[in-house]
Amino acid sequence: MPKPYPQEFRDDVVRVARNREPGQHLKQIAADFGISESCLTNWMAKADVEDGTKPGVTAAENAELREARKRIRLLEQENEVLRRAAAYLSQANLPKVMYPLVRELAEDGIPVTVTCRVLKIARQPYYRWLAGPVTERDLVEAHRANALFDAHRDDPEFGYRFLLDEAVEAGQDMASRTAWRICSSNGWWSAFGKPKRGKNGRTGPPVHDDLVERDFTAEVPNELWLTDITEHRTAEGKLYLCAIKDVFSNRIVGYSIDSRMKSRLAVAALDSAVARRAAEGYSAAGCIVHSDRGSQFRSRKFVHALNRYGLVGSMGRVGAAGDNAAMESFFSLLQKNVLDRQSWATRQDLRIAIVTWVERTYHRRRRQDALGRLTPIEYETIMTTPATQAA
Numbered sequence: 001m002p003k004p005y006p007q008e009f010r011d012d013v014v015r016v017a018r019n020r021e022p023g024q025h026l027k028q029i030a031a032d033f034g035i036s037e038s039c040l041t042n043w044m045a046k047a048d049v050e051d052g053t054k055p056g057v058t059a060a061e062n063a064e065l066r067e068a069r070k071r072i073r074l075l076e077q078e079n080e081v082l083r084r085a086a087a088y089l090s091q092a093n094l095p096k097v098m099y100p101l102v103r104e105l106a107e108d109g110i111p112v113t114v115t116c117r118v119l120k121i122a123r124q125p126y127y128r129w130l131a132g133p134v135t136e137r138d139l140v141e142a143h144r145a146n147a148l149f150d151a152h153r154d155d156p157e158f159g160y161r162f163l164l165d166e167a168v169e170a171g172q173d174m175a176s177r178t179a180w181r182i183c184s185s186n187g188w189w190s191a192f193g194k195p196k197r198g199k200n201g202r203t204g205p206p207v208h209d210d211l212v213e214r215d216f217t218a219e220v221p222n223e224l225w226l227t228d229i230t231e232h233r234t235a236e237g238k239l240y241l242c243a244i245k246d247v248f249s250n251r252i253v254g255y256s257i258d259s260r261m262k263s264r265l266a267v268a269a270l271d272s273a274v275a276r277r278a279a280e281g282y283s284a285a286g287c288i289v290h291s292d293r294g295s296q297f298r299s300r301k302f303v304h305a306l307n308r309y310g311l312v313g314s315m316g317r318v319g320a321a322g323d324n325a326a327m328e329s330f331f332s333l334l335q336k337n338v339l340d341r342q343s344w345a346t347r348q349d350l351r352i353a354i355v356t357w358v359e360r361t362y363h364r365r366r367r368q369d370a371l372g373r374l375t376p377i378e379y380e381t382i383m384t385t386p387a388t389q390a391a
Contacts (some may be wrong), residue, residue, distance in 0.1 A: 006272040011353040014047045032360040081118040127381040149171040159190040208313035212290045216326040218248040222287045226327040234344040242269040251376035263299035285310035
């Protein structure tokens, strides 16, 4: 069963269809985006339900119902924890720790996370206790840490010296150095601590080596992807575009457009590329994803997304535009053909113009010398065999 297209792509197709010129048929718009007319009709029907113009259950309502059921189940688990805890605390010869109760509840199907949150205890010490007996030293350390944490929670502006005084009053004697070590390892610092210093605008270190070295060629699809972010002003503010291009056919296999340039913009573009390729029968595992050293591409979220999909990261040098020249050339075309053609009043207008130009003109009408005077879609169709797609 083919995987669904990403939601952002669906929304853009629906926007273009709704804003089509008089006399333009849905069949032509569907062909421009490489989907069937029935698929576009279904997307528009679902969008009408989402907008409230037609009756039906929206995705938000479905999500809200699922969330309500999840919340009810969680409340039932929390009530069971409180009931069992009350009975456990009323027992004679009470143990010094609550961990046996956590273990019993886990055996009955209540997650450890829920039990620890309700009882306000940490999970890591519980798992250590579960793996082996708690030593006397660890127990003393835990009591000291609990006393310091209670003092820090009551007075976040206190430094470790004042926290030590509060812990001593609570019956937990320790050296000043011990209090500093415990507070340092847990990050319990005064709310009035010294402000963190910035990096003076310096670009951070690369998280990947340069595997491309300006060799922008590929023998098969999904061998090398290039990505970058561009921006343009509208009367409402800036609009940011993160695009991913397959070097094999120069096709934009994924993109994301947003009003803010955060790491989620790059992650959403990567998700879109993988999902669209999967919907077309391609596997992206092992593909090299080359970018500059922007913070969005060095972020932990983007690196985790690469690992999740089995992709290989690559980065160029600082201040070397030629290390990602093939991607810059696409943005140059976009700048001349769309961004600088007029002044844009809203982000919505500019978004529709970008998506329409990429999917209709760049992919299906603009012939390229590097592709033998073929369009990216034509080139992929002719040069890609079913065996290549399966691979």
